[in-house]
Amino acid sequence: MQQTVTIxxxxxxxxxxxxxxxxxxxxxxxxAAINLFKEGKLSSGTAAAWLSIERLAFLRLAFEAGATLLEDTADDFTRETALL
Structure with missing residues (x-):
């Protein structure tokens, strides 16, 4: 069920x-979708669905707006290399 917000x-x-x-x-x-994604409050998939666009298109928008798409931490490196 969708909700409407009035501003x-x-x-x-x-x-x-x-x-x-x-x-x-x-x-x-x-x-709002981009900023909520940047804050970690929305996933890229949810944000893309809200905007009725493909997830890749949303990720491109978010990246252009300065969002960090991947964190460069040791945990991220371990998780990514475990997939190899």
């Missing part, structure tokens, strides 16, 4: 951003 914004904001309400909502949704 108020001033008309001046939309004019200043050169966006209509749909474009602004899409922008906020994309930014």
């Amino acid at each position: 108020e914004c001033l008309p001046e904001m939309l004019l200043g951003l050169h966006m209509n309400t749909k474009d602004f909502a899409d922008y906020l949704k994309k930014q």
Whole structure:
């Protein structure tokens, strides 16, 4: 079941951003998905599904926004090399 969240914004904001309400909502949704992923609160798969895009497309967006996709820790190295 999907939920709807309503956010108020001033008309001046939309004019200043050169966006209509749909474009602004899409922008906020994309930014929220990326930031929640960066914070570790959403998986890339869940974020991609929320945005109705492929997971690889979301990972590309997140990377371009500065998200760290892989941590370079000893645990990560051990886990990855165990797969070889």
